[in-house]
Amino acid sequence: MKFSLPIAAAVIALVPVTEAWRVYFYQLQNEEGPFITDGGPGNPGHRCFSNVDPLNQKISSMRYYSDNDQLNTRCCLTLYDSPGCENSRFSFCRNQFVNFNEVGFDNDVSSYSTDCYHPVLDA
Template sequence: MKLSIVAAAAALALAPTTTAWRIYLYNWEGGNKDGGYHTNSGPGGKGERCHTIGNLNNKVSSIQWYSKNSETSPTSQCDVTFYNSAGCKDRLAGPYRANFFVDADYLGINNKITTYKTRCWPM
């Protein structure tokens, strides 16, 4: 039994990553990390998609973005663009291709994000 668990864990560790991008949107107003967060990830390949952020609508104060499915040998690259309206209308900022972790105020979009669009392509 222990051997099969170890084998399964090893196989999982060696399996390729299935997501090409990952985003974390935080509500850290007043320096309080209890304001909630939104996280999402998506597949690689080619295409774009608009995403909603649920209860963090117009409450995002920090953003963490990962644009590739692997740092060592990526197969996909993605960018992210932020919008002020439903359906990814009224662009606020972006597209951003590189990984980053930033205060939304630095980008001039603190508490303004309603939706975001991801766009990916194979490398």
């Protein structure tokens, strides 16, 4: 069976994009309690996630996955204690788990941003 270019492009557009990064924010220490999660394709550049509702100022631990070897992408994550990505406190550029009480940031996360790049191409 032969596909025409428009049909092949439509099929490719329907295939889900593999995520380059993923973050889990937990209300309690040690990845316990209610959580929110987000992820993205890792397109090069900066993106602000202006709030972390419904856990604004209630996050006690985090698990972050920064890389996707298949996409040759790495994303750094920056945490802020104010909405709209203001007042940065911590940045992580590799896979990370943290209990925020251990770094004096318990219940302080209000927003976050990602900075994504291609480590081999941009190095």
